[in-house]
Amino acid sequence: MTIAFEVIKECKDTRARVGRLYTPHGVVDTPVFMPVGTQATVKAMSPEELEEIGAQIILSNTYHLYLRPGAEIIKEAGGLHRFMHWNHPILTDSGGFQVFSLADLRQINDEGVTFRSHIDGSSHFLSPEKATEIQMALGSDIAMCFDECPPYPASYEQVEKAVKRTSSWAERCLEAHRREDQALFGIVQGGVFRDLRERSAAELTALDFPGYAIGGLSVGEPKRLMYEVLDYTVPLLPASKPRYLMGVGTPDALLEGVKKGVDMFDCVLPTRVARNGLALTSSGKVVVRNARYARDYEPLDPECDCYVCRNYTRAYIRHLLKANEILGLRLTTYHNLYFLIRLMAKIRTAVMEGYFLKFAEEFMAKYLEKEV
Numbered sequence: 001m002t003i004a005f006e007v008i009k010e011c012k013d014t015r016a017r018v019g020r021l022y023t024p025h026g027v028v029d030t031p032v033f034m035p036v037g038t039q040a041t042v043k044a045m046s047p048e049e050l051e052e053i054g055a056q057i058i059l060s061n062t063y064h065l066y067l068r069p070g071a072e073i074i075k076e077a078g079g080l081h082r083f084m085h086w087n088h089p090i091l092t093d094s095g096g097f098q099v100f101s102l103a104d105l106r107q108i109n110d111e112g113v114t115f116r117s118h119i120d121g122s123s124h125f126l127s128p129e130k131a132t133e134i135q136m137a138l139g140s141d142i143a144m145c146f147d148e149c150p151p152y153p154a155s156y157e158q159v160e161k162a163v164k165r166t167s168s169w170a171e172r173c174l175e176a177h178r179r180e181d182q183a184l185f186g187i188v189q190g191g192v193f194r195d196l197r198e199r200s201a202a203e204l205t206a207l208d209f210p211g212y213a214i215g216g217l218s219v220g221e222p223k224r225l226m227y228e229v230l231d232y233t234v235p236l237l238p239a240s241k242p243r244y245l246m247g248v249g250t251p252d253a254l255l256e257g258v259k260k261g262v263d264m265f266d267c268v269l270p271t272r273v274a275r276n277g278l279a280l281t282s283s284g285k286v287v288v289r290n291a292r293y294a295r296d297y298e299p300l301d302p303e304c305d306c307y308v309c310r311n312y313t314r315a316y317i318r319h320l321l322k323a324n325e326i327l328g329l330r331l332t333t334y335h336n337l338y339f340l341i342r343l344m345a346k347i348r349t350a351v352m353e354g355y356f357l358k359f360a361e362e363f364m365a366k367y368l369e370k371e372v
């Protein structure tokens with residue numbers, strides 16, 4: 001068995017649950033936030049720093065690594081874990097989303113996708129078989145099916161076509177998948193159309209994947225629409241298997257996703273906004289680049305106990321960011337990742353001890369979702 005999942009504790013008044021995901025590279029306590037390491041690195045962080053902040057599993061991208069440095073080099077180097085010196089679980093996204101959102105799309109048909117690289121314009125072809133082969137070469141613990149993620153908004157016909165393709169491509173990925181020490185997760189599509197979500201979930205659960213992602217969300221739709229889709233999609237997935245909401249998210253979306261029964265999350269947000277000088281704190285977002293922090297000798301988050309908040313001030317980090325000093329990016333990234341990973345740990349404790357709903361309400365009351 002390449003991967004096993006067990007539900008440890010269910011929340012009595014929401015769908016939240018604490019679980020444990022057993023993978024070839026270690027155990028993951030869920031709900032879990034996965035830092036994004038698109039090009040085999042979580043930007044500005046070393047693997048040791050990721051361990052220090054409590055990162056359990058990270059995400060990397062088939063599309064990017066296939067284009068650069070190429071799956072062959074990573075395979076020759078002994079696989080992605082050895083290549084990037086990360087000896088804990090890794091999940092790779094299949095390229096389904098990246099090829100639509102990044103590449104200069106040339107053509108998509110039932111066979112696969114022809115596209116031009118966003119790096120050098122060279123022409124490439126990705127199919128379910130090829131995306132699966134690349135992930136087997138990378139050696140991630142969890143590989144994702146090659147799917148079609150429609151944009152938002154998209155017409156019913158467009159989404160229906162993507163569901164059909166995603167289901168047929170899922171069968172082809174399953175057929176092509178040959179690595180015993182790697183789990184392949186299915187991805188449910190269906191946009192914001194309930195009947196299409198039901199159809200996609202039925203077709204994918206019939207294939208009995210060890211885990212399921214909810215795709216096609218966090219693509220620009222209003223949050224309340226995403227929550228509505230989750231409300232009727234999560235119950236369609238087997239409760240005994242991990243559920244992964246792709247591309248999410250902000251502290252409020254993580255809390256809502258956990259409340260609705262999601263176990264795994266990933267988002268570029270904490271690392272991306274850090275590079276724009278925005279810190280996530282228990283009282284909301286702090287745009288530490290702002291002049292108002294020039295003489296602010298408090299930590300990014302006075303309630304945070306991370307290495308950055310124990311040793312540096314807003315004034316210093318603002319100075320570094322304004323001076324384009326690399327340490328500025330590193331310190332803000334370190335704190336943002338710590339903040340989200342710490343939030344997930346608090347969520348797990350709250351579920352275990354039966355006060356999750358109260359915790360979520362109190363957290364949100366403080367996290368005003370506005371810049372302080």
Ligand SMILES: CO[C@@H]1O[C@H](CNc2nc3cc4c(=O)[nH]c(N)nc4cc3[nH]2)[C@@H](O)[C@H]1O
Nearest residue numbers: 093094096097149215216217218219246247
């Ligand atoms: C809100 O942040 C922006 O939006 C992206 C996050 N949102 C997101 N939705 C996703 C959906 C899918 C999917 O349906 N299939 C596969 N295979 N991977 C996916 C990856 C996804 N990531 C960030 O890149 C950022 O630009």
